Amino acid sequence: MRLAHLHLPHTTPFSRVSHLQQTLTTRLLTHKKLASPGSISSQEPSNPSATLSKTPPSPPDPTIITFTPNPVYTTGRRDLPPSNTSPPSTTNPILSLPPALEPIRSLFTPDGTKPAKAEYHPTLRGGQTTYHGPGQMVAYTILDLKRLGLTPRCHIRVLENSVIDLLKSYGVEGFTTEDPGVWVNPVSGSRSASGSALQPRKITAVGVHLRRNISSFGIGLNVTDEPMWFFKQIVACGLEGKEATSLQGVGVPGLEVGDVAAAFVEKFVSRVNADFACGENSLGEKIDEVYQVREEDLLNSV
Amino acid sequence: MSSVARAIRPFASRVLSQKPLASACQVSPAFRFPRGTRSFSQSPLSQLKKYTESHEWIELADGGKTAKIGITEYAAHSLGDVVFVELPEVDLEIVAGEPVGAVESVKSASDVLSPVAGKVIKGNSILEDKAKTINESPEGEGWIAEIEVADVAELDALLDEAAYKETIDA
Numbered sequence: 001m002r003l004a005h006l007h008l009p010h011t012t013p014f015s016r017v018s019h020l021q022q023t024l025t026t027r028l029l030t031h032k033k034l035a036s037p038g039s040i041s042s043q044e045p046s047n048p049s050a051t052l053s054k055t056p057p058s059p060p061d062p063t064i065i066t067f068t069p070n071p072v073y074t075t076g077r078r079d080l081p082p083s084n085t086s087p088p089s090t091t092n093p094i095l096s097l098p099p100a101l102e103p104i105r106s107l108f109t110p111d112g113t114k115p116a117k118a119e120y121h122p123t124l125r126g127g128q129t130t131y132h133g134p135g136q137m138v139a140y141t142i143l144d145l146k147r148l149g150l151t152p153r154c155h156i157r158v159l160e161n162s163v164i165d166l167l168k169s170y171g172v173e174g175f176t177t178e179d180p181g182v183w184v185n186p187v188s189g190s191r192s193a194s195g196s197a198l199q200p201r202k203i204t205a206v207g208v209h210l211r212r213n214i215s216s217f218g219i220g221l222n223v224t225d226e227p228m229w230f231f232k233q234i235v236a237c238g239l240e241g242k243e244a245t246s247l248q249g250v251g252v253p254g255l256e257v258g259d260v261a262a263a264f265v266e267k268f269v270s271r272v273n274a275d276f277a278c279g280e281n282s283l284g285e286k287i288d289e290v291y292q293v294r295e296e297d298l299l300n301s302v
Numbered sequence: 303m304s305s306v307a308r309a310i311r312p313f314a315s316r317v318l319s320q321k322p323l324a325s326a327c328q329v330s331p332a333f334r335f336p337r338g339t340r341s342f343s344q345s346p347l348s349q350l351k352k353y354t355e356s357h358e359w360i361e362l363a364d365g366g367k368t369a370k371i372g373i374t375e376y377a378a379h380s381l382g383d384v385v386f387v388e389l390p391e392v393d394l395e396i397v398a399g400e401p402v403g404a405v406e407s408v409k410s411a412s413d414v415l416s417p418v419a420g421k422v423i424k425g426n427s428i429l430e431d432k433a434k435t436i437n438e439s440p441e442g443e444g445w446i447a448e449i450e451v452a453d454v455a456e457l458d459a460l461l462d463e464a465a466y467k468e469t470i471d472a
Contacts, residue, residue: 033399077404077411078386124404126411151380152410180409210412211401212356 001062001147001285004293005265008067009258011134014074014121017067021216023299024142027060028214032144035059062143062287063298064218064268066261071118071133071230073101076125076207098122100129104233118230125217127180127207129234135226135246137260140218141268145210148272149284152210156180158271159219163204165267166221166260170252174203179242181205182221187251201245221264222246223255265290352417352457353466359441360417366454368423370445371402373414376470378440381407384433389425390447396420398456403446405436418456420449 008017079098097105097120107117118133132138145155163182167174174182182204204221222228224246231244247255273286351361357377362369378384388404388411396402402416403425426445428435436444451457461469 077388077406124411124413126406126409152407152412153380153382156409206409208410210410212413212415215410 001287002289002291003143003265003269003287004061004063004298005290006063006065006293006295006298007258007261008065008295011068011070014069014072014119014132017065017069017138017140018121018123020065020295020298021140021142024060024063025211025214025216028062028142028144029212031059032212032214059144059147062141062148063293064265065140065142066257066264067138067140068134068136068257069132069138071131072121073104073107073118073129073131073230073234074121074123074125075100075129076123076127078127079122079129098129100234107233123207123209123217125207125209127205130205130207130220131227131230131234132220133227133230135224135248135257136220136222137257137264138218138220139261139264139268140216142216143214145213145215147285148287150272152208152213155215156206156208158268159206159208160204162264162268162271163219163221165271166264167203167247169263169267170247170255172247172250172252175200184245184250186245186249199242201243201249203245203247203250221260222249223257223260224248224253352460352462354415354417354460355466355469356415358415358417360457360460362451362454362457363448367451369418369420369449369451369457371414371416371447371449372445373405373436373440374466375440377405377412378437378444381405381410381412383407384436386411387426387429387433387436387446389427389429390422392422392424394422396422396449402449405446406433414446416447416449417460418449419452421452423448423450 006020075098079100097108101108101120108120110116118131141159145152148155150158160176160182164174164176167182167184172184174184177183177200179202181202183200184203186199186201204219206219207217209216222244225248226246228244228246228249247253247260269287269290272284351359353359353374357374358371359374360369360371373381384405384407386406388406390396390402394402396416396419398417398419399415401413402422403414405412405414425447428443429446436446438444
Protein backbone atom coordinates (compact mmCIF):
# COMPACT_ATOMS: atom_id res chain seq x y z
CA MET A 1 0.00 0.00 0.00
CA ARG A 2 1.13 3.54 -0.71
CA LEU A 3 0.75 6.44 1.67
CA ALA A 4 0.06 9.89 0.27
CA HIS A 5 1.73 12.74 2.13
CA LEU A 6 0.43 16.25 1.79
CA HIS A 7 2.47 18.93 3.49
CA LEU A 8 0.99 22.41 3.53
CA PRO A 9 4.05 24.63 3.66
CA HIS A 10 2.46 27.85 4.89
CA THR A 11 0.38 28.69 7.90
CA THR A 12 -3.10 27.78 6.81
CA PRO A 13 -6.70 28.25 7.96
CA PHE A 14 -7.86 25.28 9.99
CA SER A 15 -11.05 25.10 7.93
CA ARG A 16 -9.04 24.32 4.81
CA VAL A 17 -7.52 21.23 6.38
CA SER A 18 -10.83 20.34 7.92
CA HIS A 19 -12.44 20.36 4.48
CA LEU A 20 -9.64 18.32 2.94
CA GLN A 21 -9.87 15.80 5.73
CA GLN A 22 -13.62 15.55 5.29
CA THR A 23 -13.21 14.91 1.57
CA LEU A 24 -10.67 12.15 2.14
CA THR A 25 -12.67 10.53 4.92
CA THR A 26 -15.82 10.52 2.81
CA ARG A 27 -13.90 8.91 -0.02
CA LEU A 28 -12.67 6.08 2.19
CA LEU A 29 -16.09 5.60 3.73
CA THR A 30 -17.77 5.50 0.35
CA HIS A 31 -15.35 2.91 -0.84
CA LYS A 32 -15.96 0.88 2.28
CA LYS A 33 -19.73 1.03 1.91
CA LEU A 34 -19.61 -0.08 -1.70
CA ALA A 35 -17.07 -2.78 -1.00
CA SER A 36 -18.81 -4.49 1.89
CA PRO A 37 -22.02 -6.17 0.80
CA GLY A 38 -22.77 -7.60 4.22
CA SER A 39 -22.77 -4.21 5.89
CA ILE A 40 -25.57 -1.78 6.55
CA SER A 41 -24.96 0.02 3.29
CA SER A 42 -28.29 -0.90 1.80
CA GLN A 43 -29.36 2.64 2.58
CA GLU A 44 -28.86 5.57 0.28
CA PRO A 45 -25.54 7.26 0.95
CA SER A 46 -26.31 10.46 2.81
CA ASN A 47 -23.48 12.32 1.18
CA PRO A 48 -24.17 13.56 -2.33
CA SER A 49 -20.58 13.06 -3.42
CA ALA A 50 -20.95 9.40 -2.56
CA THR A 51 -23.59 8.88 -5.19
CA LEU A 52 -21.45 10.45 -7.87
CA SER A 53 -18.43 8.23 -7.53
CA LYS A 54 -18.45 4.77 -8.96
CA THR A 55 -16.99 1.72 -7.32
CA PRO A 56 -13.24 2.21 -7.23
CA PRO A 57 -11.23 -0.84 -8.16
CA SER A 58 -8.99 -0.52 -5.12
CA PRO A 59 -9.37 1.46 -1.93
CA PRO A 60 -8.20 5.07 -1.94
CA ASP A 61 -4.68 5.49 -0.59
CA PRO A 62 -4.32 6.45 3.05
CA THR A 63 -3.22 10.03 3.48
CA ILE A 64 -1.26 11.98 6.03
CA ILE A 65 -1.62 15.74 6.10
CA THR A 66 1.01 17.80 7.89
CA PHE A 67 0.40 21.47 8.44
CA THR A 68 0.49 24.49 10.71
CA PRO A 69 -2.81 26.28 11.16
CA ASN A 70 -3.55 29.86 12.12
CA PRO A 71 -4.11 30.04 15.89
CA VAL A 72 -7.09 27.83 16.64
CA TYR A 73 -8.62 26.21 19.68
CA THR A 74 -10.37 22.95 18.91
CA THR A 75 -12.67 21.04 21.18
CA GLY A 76 -13.29 17.29 21.21
CA ARG A 77 -16.62 15.55 21.62
CA ARG A 78 -16.62 15.62 25.39
CA ASP A 79 -16.62 19.41 25.48
CA LEU A 80 -19.60 19.79 23.22
CA PRO A 81 -23.29 19.84 24.03
CA PRO A 82 -24.87 16.42 23.44
CA SER A 83 -26.42 17.22 20.08
CA ASN A 84 -23.33 16.54 18.08
CA THR A 85 -23.72 13.18 16.46
CA SER A 86 -23.81 15.20 13.27
CA PRO A 87 -20.87 17.22 11.94
CA PRO A 88 -20.36 20.64 13.51
CA SER A 89 -22.67 23.30 12.23
CA THR A 90 -21.39 25.98 9.95
CA THR A 91 -23.19 28.72 11.76
CA ASN A 92 -21.09 31.16 13.69
CA PRO A 93 -19.70 29.06 16.52
CA ILE A 94 -18.40 32.03 18.46
CA LEU A 95 -21.84 32.62 19.86
CA SER A 96 -21.86 29.35 21.75
CA LEU A 97 -18.52 28.52 23.28
CA PRO A 98 -17.99 25.38 25.33
CA PRO A 99 -17.39 26.05 29.04
CA ALA A 100 -13.67 25.34 28.67
CA LEU A 101 -13.27 28.31 26.34
CA GLU A 102 -15.70 30.71 27.93
CA PRO A 103 -13.00 32.43 30.04
CA ILE A 104 -11.05 33.36 26.91
CA ARG A 105 -13.99 34.54 24.83
CA SER A 106 -12.20 37.81 24.13
CA LEU A 107 -9.55 35.98 22.08
CA PHE A 108 -12.17 35.02 19.52
CA THR A 109 -13.62 38.48 19.18
CA PRO A 110 -12.14 41.08 16.88
CA ASP A 111 -11.13 44.09 18.89
CA GLY A 112 -11.69 47.36 17.07
CA THR A 113 -9.15 47.36 14.27
CA LYS A 114 -7.41 44.19 15.35
CA PRO A 115 -8.59 40.78 14.13
CA ALA A 116 -9.42 38.03 16.60
CA LYS A 117 -6.36 36.40 18.18
CA ALA A 118 -7.61 32.88 17.57
CA GLU A 119 -10.34 30.82 15.93
CA TYR A 120 -12.54 28.21 17.51
CA HIS A 121 -13.48 24.93 15.83
CA PRO A 122 -15.54 22.19 17.44
CA THR A 123 -14.51 18.76 16.15
CA LEU A 124 -15.65 15.17 16.55
CA ARG A 125 -12.26 13.85 17.65
CA GLY A 126 -11.47 12.22 20.96
CA GLY A 127 -9.70 14.14 23.64
CA GLN A 128 -10.58 17.52 25.03
CA THR A 129 -9.83 21.14 24.24
CA THR A 130 -6.47 21.88 22.70
CA TYR A 131 -4.64 24.55 20.80
CA HIS A 132 -2.99 24.47 17.37
CA GLY A 133 -1.04 27.24 15.73
CA PRO A 134 2.25 28.62 14.46
CA GLY A 135 5.26 26.85 15.94
CA GLN A 136 3.45 23.54 15.83
CA MET A 137 3.51 20.61 13.47
CA VAL A 138 0.07 19.06 13.19
CA ALA A 139 -0.26 15.67 11.51
CA TYR A 140 -3.63 14.19 10.61
CA THR A 141 -3.81 10.60 9.43
CA ILE A 142 -6.78 9.66 7.28
CA LEU A 143 -6.64 5.91 6.97
CA ASP A 144 -8.55 2.69 7.25
CA LEU A 145 -7.29 1.11 10.45
CA LYS A 146 -8.63 -2.24 9.37
CA ARG A 147 -6.50 -2.24 6.25
CA LEU A 148 -3.43 -1.46 8.32
CA GLY A 149 -4.35 -4.12 10.84
CA LEU A 150 -4.53 -1.65 13.71
CA THR A 151 -7.03 -1.60 16.54
CA PRO A 152 -8.12 1.86 17.75
CA ARG A 153 -5.88 1.56 20.81
CA CYS A 154 -3.01 0.38 18.70
CA HIS A 155 -3.40 3.28 16.33
CA ILE A 156 -3.05 5.78 19.18
CA ARG A 157 0.02 3.94 20.36
CA VAL A 158 1.52 4.02 16.88
CA LEU A 159 0.99 7.79 16.77
CA GLU A 160 2.53 8.24 20.21
CA ASN A 161 5.44 5.95 19.47
CA SER A 162 6.14 7.71 16.19
CA VAL A 163 6.45 10.96 18.11
CA ILE A 164 8.69 9.31 20.70
CA ASP A 165 10.94 7.96 17.90
CA LEU A 166 11.02 11.40 16.34
CA LEU A 167 11.96 13.08 19.62
CA LYS A 168 14.68 10.50 20.10
CA SER A 169 16.21 11.48 16.77
CA TYR A 170 16.56 14.98 18.22
CA GLY A 171 18.08 13.57 21.40
CA VAL A 172 14.96 14.13 23.48
CA GLU A 173 13.41 11.40 25.56
CA GLY A 174 9.64 11.34 25.18
CA PHE A 175 7.31 9.07 27.08
CA THR A 176 3.66 8.38 27.75
CA THR A 177 2.07 8.76 31.17
CA GLU A 178 -1.33 7.80 32.52
CA ASP A 179 -2.50 10.95 30.78
CA PRO A 180 -2.74 10.78 27.00
CA GLY A 181 -0.26 12.42 24.67
CA VAL A 182 3.52 12.45 24.67
CA TRP A 183 5.45 13.99 27.53
CA VAL A 184 9.01 15.05 28.22
CA ASN A 185 10.92 16.03 31.31
CA PRO A 186 11.77 19.72 31.46
CA VAL A 187 15.44 20.56 31.06
CA SER A 188 17.07 21.21 34.42
CA GLY A 189 17.03 24.79 35.56
CA SER A 190 14.12 25.77 33.37
CA ARG A 191 11.72 28.10 35.05
CA SER A 192 8.20 27.04 35.81
CA ALA A 193 5.14 29.15 36.27
CA SER A 194 3.76 26.97 39.02
CA GLY A 195 6.96 25.72 40.58
CA SER A 196 6.43 22.33 39.01
CA ALA A 197 9.91 22.07 37.59
CA LEU A 198 10.09 18.32 38.02
CA GLN A 199 6.74 17.51 36.52
CA PRO A 200 6.67 16.12 32.99
CA ARG A 201 5.43 18.54 30.38
CA LYS A 202 3.26 17.82 27.43
CA ILE A 203 4.91 18.20 24.04
CA THR A 204 2.33 16.42 21.86
CA ALA A 205 -1.44 16.19 22.00
CA VAL A 206 -3.28 13.24 20.47
CA GLY A 207 -6.91 13.07 19.38
CA VAL A 208 -8.57 10.87 16.81
CA HIS A 209 -11.99 10.33 15.31
CA LEU A 210 -13.15 6.98 13.95
CA ARG A 211 -16.08 6.01 11.80
CA ARG A 212 -16.13 2.46 10.47
CA ASN A 213 -12.48 2.26 11.43
CA ILE A 214 -11.59 5.20 9.21
CA SER A 215 -9.41 7.49 11.29
CA SER A 216 -9.09 11.23 11.04
CA PHE A 217 -7.29 13.88 13.08
CA GLY A 218 -4.06 12.89 14.82
CA ILE A 219 -1.34 14.73 16.67
CA GLY A 220 -0.05 18.23 17.38
CA LEU A 221 3.64 18.52 18.21
CA ASN A 222 5.04 21.75 19.62
CA VAL A 223 8.19 22.68 17.74
CA THR A 224 8.82 26.18 19.09
CA ASP A 225 7.67 28.06 22.17
CA GLU A 226 5.30 30.18 20.13
CA PRO A 227 2.19 28.16 21.10
CA MET A 228 2.97 28.35 24.82
CA TRP A 229 1.12 31.59 25.45
CA PHE A 230 -2.03 30.11 23.94
CA PHE A 231 -1.74 26.93 26.00
CA LYS A 232 -1.44 28.97 29.18
CA GLN A 233 -4.84 30.52 28.47
CA ILE A 234 -6.61 27.19 28.75
CA VAL A 235 -6.52 24.01 30.74
CA ALA A 236 -5.35 21.97 27.79
CA CYS A 237 -6.86 18.53 27.40
CA GLY A 238 -8.55 18.80 30.77
CA LEU A 239 -5.26 18.35 32.58
CA GLU A 240 -5.16 20.80 35.42
CA GLY A 241 -1.74 21.84 36.66
CA LYS A 242 0.12 20.26 33.73
CA GLU A 243 2.28 22.44 31.57
CA ALA A 244 3.11 22.29 27.89
CA THR A 245 6.53 22.53 26.30
CA SER A 246 8.12 22.32 22.86
CA LEU A 247 11.24 20.98 21.17
CA GLN A 248 12.70 24.45 21.54
CA GLY A 249 11.71 24.38 25.21
CA VAL A 250 13.72 21.23 25.81
CA GLY A 251 16.81 22.52 24.06
CA VAL A 252 16.26 21.81 20.36
CA PRO A 253 15.85 25.23 18.75
CA GLY A 254 15.85 26.23 15.11
CA LEU A 255 13.82 23.39 13.63
CA GLU A 256 11.69 23.92 10.54
CA VAL A 257 8.16 22.58 10.76
CA GLY A 258 8.52 21.10 7.26
CA ASP A 259 11.57 19.07 8.30
CA VAL A 260 9.87 17.88 11.45
CA ALA A 261 6.85 16.88 9.38
CA ALA A 262 8.92 14.85 6.93
CA ALA A 263 10.74 13.14 9.78
CA PHE A 264 7.47 12.36 11.52
CA VAL A 265 6.03 10.68 8.43
CA GLU A 266 9.15 8.54 8.18
CA LYS A 267 8.84 7.44 11.81
CA PHE A 268 5.13 6.83 11.40
CA VAL A 269 5.69 4.54 8.43
CA SER A 270 8.36 2.52 10.26
CA ARG A 271 6.08 2.17 13.25
CA VAL A 272 3.12 1.03 11.17
CA ASN A 273 5.32 -1.48 9.40
CA ALA A 274 7.01 -2.73 12.56
CA ASP A 275 4.39 -2.50 15.25
CA PHE A 276 2.35 -5.55 14.53
CA ALA A 277 3.31 -6.51 18.04
CA CYS A 278 0.57 -4.42 19.54
CA GLY A 279 -2.14 -5.57 17.19
CA GLU A 280 -4.04 -8.73 17.98
CA ASN A 281 -4.14 -9.49 14.33
CA SER A 282 -1.02 -9.10 12.27
CA LEU A 283 -2.80 -9.16 8.97
CA GLY A 284 -2.42 -5.49 8.20
CA GLU A 285 -0.90 -4.30 4.97
CA LYS A 286 2.47 -2.63 5.04
CA ILE A 287 3.20 0.81 3.68
CA ASP A 288 5.54 0.22 0.76
CA GLU A 289 6.01 3.76 -0.37
CA VAL A 290 5.28 7.35 0.59
CA TYR A 291 4.57 9.81 -2.17
CA GLN A 292 4.08 13.55 -2.02
CA VAL A 293 0.79 14.95 -3.20
CA ARG A 294 -0.51 18.44 -3.73
CA GLU A 295 -3.80 19.65 -2.41
CA GLU A 296 -5.30 19.94 -5.88
CA ASP A 297 -4.29 16.35 -6.68
CA LEU A 298 -6.24 15.16 -3.69
CA LEU A 299 -9.31 17.23 -4.43
CA ASN A 300 -9.37 16.40 -8.13
CA SER A 301 -8.76 12.70 -7.98
CA VAL A 302 -12.34 11.69 -7.30
CA MET B 303 -44.55 -2.26 6.38
CA SER B 304 -46.75 -2.40 9.42
CA SER B 305 -48.04 -5.73 8.16
CA VAL B 306 -44.50 -6.96 8.35
CA ALA B 307 -44.23 -5.83 11.92
CA ARG B 308 -47.49 -7.50 12.73
CA ALA B 309 -46.37 -10.69 11.15
CA ILE B 310 -43.19 -10.78 13.10
CA ARG B 311 -44.56 -9.96 16.51
CA PRO B 312 -45.98 -13.35 17.40
CA PHE B 313 -42.70 -14.91 16.38
CA ALA B 314 -40.77 -12.53 18.53
CA SER B 315 -42.79 -13.07 21.65
CA ARG B 316 -42.83 -16.78 21.18
CA VAL B 317 -39.10 -16.76 20.73
CA LEU B 318 -38.49 -14.59 23.75
CA SER B 319 -40.31 -17.01 25.98
CA GLN B 320 -37.92 -19.77 25.01
CA LYS B 321 -34.71 -17.86 24.66
CA PRO B 322 -32.26 -20.66 25.56
CA LEU B 323 -33.09 -22.29 22.28
CA ALA B 324 -31.78 -19.38 20.28
CA SER B 325 -28.20 -20.55 20.00
CA ALA B 326 -29.25 -23.98 18.91
CA CYS B 327 -31.16 -22.57 15.97
CA GLN B 328 -28.49 -20.46 14.29
CA VAL B 329 -28.58 -20.09 10.57
CA SER B 330 -25.48 -21.45 8.94
CA PRO B 331 -22.99 -18.62 8.34
CA ALA B 332 -22.58 -19.44 4.69
CA PHE B 333 -26.28 -19.16 4.17
CA ARG B 334 -27.14 -15.52 3.56
CA PHE B 335 -29.95 -14.08 1.54
CA PRO B 336 -29.03 -11.49 -1.03
CA ARG B 337 -30.01 -7.96 -0.12
CA GLY B 338 -33.58 -7.16 -0.91
CA THR B 339 -34.84 -10.66 -0.39
CA ARG B 340 -37.07 -10.47 2.59
CA SER B 341 -37.60 -14.03 3.53
CA PHE B 342 -39.07 -14.70 6.89
CA SER B 343 -38.71 -18.39 6.45
CA GLN B 344 -34.97 -17.85 7.00
CA SER B 345 -35.27 -18.05 10.76
CA PRO B 346 -37.30 -15.79 12.96
CA LEU B 347 -34.81 -16.37 15.74
CA SER B 348 -31.98 -14.69 13.90
CA GLN B 349 -34.02 -11.52 13.65
CA LEU B 350 -34.00 -10.89 17.37
CA LYS B 351 -30.38 -9.88 17.64
CA LYS B 352 -28.34 -8.80 14.67
CA TYR B 353 -24.94 -7.31 14.06
CA THR B 354 -23.20 -4.93 11.69
CA GLU B 355 -19.78 -5.09 10.21
CA SER B 356 -18.96 -1.89 12.06
CA HIS B 357 -19.44 -3.76 15.34
CA GLU B 358 -22.84 -2.63 16.49
CA TRP B 359 -25.57 -4.96 17.71
CA ILE B 360 -29.30 -4.42 17.65
CA GLU B 361 -31.78 -6.44 19.65
CA LEU B 362 -35.51 -6.34 19.07
CA ALA B 363 -37.59 -6.05 22.18
CA ASP B 364 -40.61 -8.17 22.89
CA GLY B 365 -43.26 -6.86 20.55
CA GLY B 366 -40.78 -6.21 17.77
CA LYS B 367 -41.33 -2.46 17.57
CA THR B 368 -38.48 -1.17 19.65
CA ALA B 369 -34.86 -2.22 19.82
CA LYS B 370 -31.73 -1.57 21.80
CA ILE B 371 -28.46 -0.73 20.10
CA GLY B 372 -24.96 -1.07 21.43
CA ILE B 373 -21.43 -2.02 20.50
CA THR B 374 -20.17 -5.59 20.48
CA GLU B 375 -17.85 -7.30 22.95
CA TYR B 376 -15.21 -7.26 20.27
CA ALA B 377 -15.55 -3.51 19.69
CA ALA B 378 -15.50 -2.73 23.40
CA HIS B 379 -12.38 -4.81 23.82
CA SER B 380 -10.52 -3.29 20.91
CA LEU B 381 -11.37 0.25 21.97
CA GLY B 382 -10.04 -0.22 25.47
CA ASP B 383 -11.21 1.72 28.52
CA VAL B 384 -14.17 3.82 27.60
CA VAL B 385 -14.06 7.26 29.21
CA PHE B 386 -17.01 8.94 27.58
CA VAL B 387 -20.17 7.91 25.77
CA GLU B 388 -22.11 10.34 23.67
CA LEU B 389 -25.80 9.50 23.84
CA PRO B 390 -28.35 10.50 21.23
CA GLU B 391 -31.08 13.00 21.98
CA VAL B 392 -34.58 11.74 22.57
CA ASP B 393 -36.73 11.88 19.42
CA LEU B 394 -33.71 12.08 17.14
CA GLU B 395 -34.63 10.58 13.78
CA ILE B 396 -31.88 8.25 12.74
CA VAL B 397 -30.88 6.81 9.42
CA ALA B 398 -29.27 3.42 9.03
CA GLY B 399 -25.51 3.73 8.85
CA GLU B 400 -25.50 7.18 10.42
CA PRO B 401 -24.30 7.96 13.95
CA VAL B 402 -26.56 7.32 16.90
CA GLY B 403 -23.83 8.11 19.40
CA ALA B 404 -20.11 7.82 20.02
CA VAL B 405 -17.81 5.93 22.30
CA GLU B 406 -14.57 7.52 23.37
CA SER B 407 -11.60 5.68 24.78
CA VAL B 408 -8.06 6.92 25.19
CA LYS B 409 -8.27 9.81 22.77
CA SER B 410 -10.17 7.91 20.05
CA ALA B 411 -13.79 8.84 19.58
CA SER B 412 -15.62 6.16 17.57
CA ASP B 413 -18.98 6.79 16.02
CA VAL B 414 -21.70 4.29 16.83
CA LEU B 415 -23.75 3.79 13.69
CA SER B 416 -27.37 2.84 13.80
CA PRO B 417 -27.97 -0.54 12.14
CA VAL B 418 -31.47 0.50 11.05
CA ALA B 419 -33.60 3.60 10.65
CA GLY B 420 -35.81 4.76 13.48
CA LYS B 421 -36.40 7.27 16.21
CA VAL B 422 -34.58 7.49 19.51
CA ILE B 423 -36.69 6.68 22.55
CA LYS B 424 -33.89 7.17 25.02
CA GLY B 425 -30.17 6.93 25.59
CA ASN B 426 -28.82 4.75 28.38
CA SER B 427 -28.32 7.24 31.19
CA ILE B 428 -26.20 4.76 33.18
CA LEU B 429 -23.43 5.54 30.72
CA GLU B 430 -23.48 9.23 31.58
CA ASP B 431 -22.04 8.49 34.99
CA LYS B 432 -20.40 5.16 34.32
CA ALA B 433 -19.00 5.05 30.80
CA LYS B 434 -17.03 1.97 31.79
CA THR B 435 -20.24 -0.04 31.86
CA ILE B 436 -19.58 -0.42 28.14
CA ASN B 437 -16.44 -2.39 28.90
CA GLU B 438 -18.08 -4.44 31.62
CA SER B 439 -21.22 -5.36 29.73
CA PRO B 440 -21.22 -4.10 26.14
CA GLU B 441 -24.05 -6.35 25.04
CA GLY B 442 -26.12 -6.03 28.21
CA GLU B 443 -26.16 -3.17 30.74
CA GLY B 444 -23.99 -1.10 28.41
CA TRP B 445 -26.53 -0.64 25.62
CA ILE B 446 -26.36 2.85 24.12
CA ALA B 447 -29.73 3.72 22.66
CA GLU B 448 -33.25 2.42 22.58
CA ILE B 449 -35.05 3.18 19.36
CA GLU B 450 -38.41 2.79 17.75
CA VAL B 451 -37.66 0.74 14.66
CA ALA B 452 -39.06 2.21 11.46
CA ASP B 453 -39.11 -1.01 9.48
CA VAL B 454 -38.43 -4.29 11.23
CA ALA B 455 -37.65 -5.94 7.91
CA GLU B 456 -34.50 -3.86 7.78
CA LEU B 457 -32.99 -6.19 10.34
CA ASP B 458 -33.09 -8.92 7.76
CA ALA B 459 -30.21 -7.43 5.83
CA LEU B 460 -27.96 -7.40 8.88
CA LEU B 461 -25.54 -10.06 9.99
CA ASP B 462 -26.54 -12.85 12.31
CA GLU B 463 -24.19 -13.84 15.07
CA ALA B 464 -22.33 -16.44 13.05
CA ALA B 465 -21.88 -14.16 10.06
CA TYR B 466 -20.69 -11.37 12.31
CA LYS B 467 -18.15 -13.66 13.98
CA GLU B 468 -16.87 -14.51 10.54
CA THR B 469 -16.17 -10.86 9.77
CA ILE B 470 -14.08 -10.57 12.94
CA ASP B 471 -12.06 -13.64 12.23
CA ALA B 472 -11.54 -12.73 8.61
